[in-house]
Amino acid sequence: MACNLGSVPAHLQWNGKPIYTEADFANEHNLYRLTIDKNPLTFPSGQTTGISCKWSFIIAVEDLFKVENPKGVNSYYLAVVSDILSCFKSGNKDDGGTNLGWHKLTCIISHTPIECDYSHCEINVRHQIFEDSSEHNLLSEAVYTSDAWEACMLNSKSNKFIKTLRKDYRLELIKKFALPT
Amino acid sequence: MTNASATLNRPIVVNESPFNNLNVKERGSVFHISEYANSSALDSTLEISTGAINEAFEANLDFNKSQMGTINILQRNILDLNRIYNQLGYSNNSVLSLATKIITNSVFEGKRDLKISHTGDNEILIFREINGEFNNIIIDDYGDIEFMKIAKNMQESYNEHYYSGELGREAKVVSKL
Numbered sequence: 001m002a003c004n005l006g007s008v009p010a011h012l013q014w015n016g017k018p019i020y021t022e023a024d025f026a027n028e029h030n031l032y033r034l035t036i037d038k039n040p041l042t043f044p045s046g047q048t049t050g051i052s053c054k055w056s057f058i059i060a061v062e063d064l065f066k067v068e069n070p071k072g073v074n075s076y077y078l079a080v081v082s083d084i085l086s087c088f089k090s091g092n093k094d095d096g097g098t099n100l101g102w103h104k105l106t107c108i109i110s111h112t113p114i115e116c117d118y119s120h121c122e123i124n125v126r127h128q129i130f131e132d133s134s135e136h137n138l139l140s141e142a143v144y145t146s147d148a149w150e151a152c153m154l155n156s157k158s159n160k161f162i163k164t165l166r167k168d169y170r171l172e173l174i175k176k177f178a179l180p181t
Numbered sequence: 182m183t184n185a186s187a188t189l190n191r192p193i194v195v196n197e198s199p200f201n202n203l204n205v206k207e208r209g210s211v212f213h214i215s216e217y218a219n220s221s222a223l224d225s226t227l228e229i230s231t232g233a234i235n236e237a238f239e240a241n242l243d244f245n246k247s248q249m250g251t252i253n254i255l256q257r258n259i260l261d262l263n264r265i266y267n268q269l270g271y272s273n274n275s276v277l278s279l280a281t282k283i284i285t286n287s288v289f290e291g292k293r294d295l296k297i298s299h300t301g302d303n304e305i306l307i308f309r310e311i312n313g314e315f316n317n318i319i320i321d322d323y324g325d326i327e328f329m330k331i332a333k334n335m336q337e338s339y340n341e342h343y344y345s346g347e348l349g350r351e352a353k354v355v356s357k358l
Contacts, residue, residue, distance in 0.1 A: 042306065
């Protein structure tokens with residue numbers, strides 16, 4: 001299905017153009033997160049998810065609001081790819097329940113174009129569980145896309161440790177972004 | 182289209198006087214929102230909010246007529262909250278009561294510039310912007326609360342967690358908002 005919004009410049013429409021890989025995100029590239037009234041927590045609904053971004057490799061700042069955007073967005077934050085990739089939150093789960101060990105959440109950037117926004121990408125979540133804080137012995141690993149992350153969050157809501165880790169990770173990620181100067 | 186989203190398309194008729202449905206008692210007050218002619222999901226949740234507001238009124242003996250100018254603001258905030266609550270598909274009424282009390286007590290404290298929204302993680306968001314900084318109260322569908330301060334200098338941003346059953350948590354987050 002092609003983009004049917006005439007206002008979107010042709011180079012910013014997907015139109016079957018290739019999807020880039022994680023390795024194509026250079027350290028110096030920027031990621032932009034659109035928000036409502038500058039509050040980084042007010043992520044809009046629609047195709048844009050809580051982990052949606054736009055990629056400077058494809059879109060220029062002046063075009064951020066020309067592609068398909070959810071209603072209400074009027075501001076943006078930006079971050080450097082290297083900062084996003086260095087973002088993490090970790091902690092030891094020793095509550096006597098399941099999945100005990102050293103939990104670590106980190107970011108994986110994925111190009112996920114939509115028809116009227118070729119620059120669209122998402123900051124997926126890698127969840128690793130190690131035996132201990134030395135992070136030598138990996139017990140399990142999963143990468144969550146936005147839908148899977150949401151399902152994971154629903155499942156984790158009854159566990160205080162996981163819930164707190166998730167929320168603290170969100171704050172760490174938000175802190176990587178800044179308003180444009 | 183759900184009942185809730187259908188409701189959003191209907192015009193909101195606000196009473197001409199904010200006091201039409203407000204009967205002040207000797208001790209505390211009674212608050213009532215009744216601008217919808219037809220039954221809907223929003224009407225149903227508004228009843229829950231109404232009960233929570235009345236509890237907050239009863240608990241706040243200092244409330245008097247001089248503060249009644251805040252009723253319009255409170256009414257708008259509560260309507261926004263109920264829209265968000267239904268939009269998120271929440272069904273835990275204790276969460277709605279909790280959010281209603283936080284909003285009501287914040288307005289009592291003179292915080293008239295509240296905004297009600299939701300996060301990208303499907304949580305209720307109550308926030309204020311003060312000099313370019315954001316004080317956020319985030320409530321999930323378990324009734325757990327996170328306070329998140331977004332500072333101008335992002336590195337100074339921080340959060341605090343207040344879980345269900347923690348005594349005095351409502352007052353704590355209201356004071357921080």
